[in-house]
Amino acid sequence: MKRLLLHTCCAPCMLPSIEVLLGRSPWERVLEAPPEYEVSVWFYNPNITDPEEYLRRKAALLVVMKERYPDIPLLDDESEKDREHWFLTASLLKDEPERGKRCIFCYGYRLYRAFLKAKREGMDAVATTLTLSPLKNTEAINRIGLLLERRFGISYVVSDFKKQNGMKRSKELCLQYGVYRQDYCGCEFSKRSKL
Numbered sequence: 001m002k003r004l005l006l007h008t009c010c011a012p013c014m015l016p017s018i019e020v021l022l023g024r025s026p027w028e029r030v031l032e033a034p035p036e037y038e039v040s041v042w043f044y045n046p047n048i049t050d051p052e053e054y055l056r057r058k059a060a061l062l063v064v065m066k067e068r069y070p071d072i073p074l075l076d077d078e079s080e081k082d083r084e085h086w087f088l089t090a091s092l093l094k095d096e097p098e099r100g101k102r103c104i105f106c107y108g109y110r111l112y113r114a115f116l117k118a119k120r121e122g123m124d125a126v127a128t129t130l131t132l133s134p135l136k137n138t139e140a141i142n143r144i145g146l147l148l149e150r151r152f153g154i155s156y157v158v159s160d161f162k163k164q165n166g167m168k169r170s171k172e173l174c175l176q177y178g179v180y181r182q183d184y185c186g187c188e189f190s191k192r193s194k195l
């Protein structure tokens with residue numbers, strides 16, 4: 001079975017996405033082929049610029065993984081060492097709207113690091129929960145993933161986790177498990193477009 005690194009931004013996006021990747025929810029229209037993966041989860045988000053918010057989201061993910069998916073490996077987070085680098089570059093694009101150029105940079109930054117991590121861990125494939133949110137540019141995320149697939153020789157799993165009622169399922173699962181759901185994407189600049 002292929003070893004898959006699932007990059008995740010937060011527990012609300014991870015919960016419905018992992019159900020699909022583990023074959024517990026319908027995969028049609030979400031993935032291009034039935035999922036047959038041994039999944040490991042990687043929380044990696046240098047874009048969450050407020051340290052308290054970062055810790056809150058990370059804690060929410062760790063708790064729900066431990067309680068609901070104790071057998072799924074969690075890879076070491078490396079967000080903190082990259083936060084300053086991410087912020088310096090993203091600041092140049094601070095006036096961009098959400099889904100604009102700053103977000104394209106942000107998707108690429110996190111996915112590039114996800115592929116590097118997958119390579120170091122000897123994994124076969126990468127997927128990301130970023131495609132769950134309707135506020136993100138799914139087409140751009142998948143295009144970047146496919147570019148990185150060619151660059152690294154590691155498969156990228158094209159996804160659209162919002163299909164098959166992904167957001168509805170996210171809300172249900174967060175309510176059921178008492179998981180914290182944030183009201184903005186993550187960076188300082190996205191606070192101005194709070195939900």
Ligand code: SF4
Nearest residue numbers: 103106185186187190
């Ligand atoms: S709004 Fe979200 S995706 Fe866009 S740059 Fe900020 S954290 Fe990244």
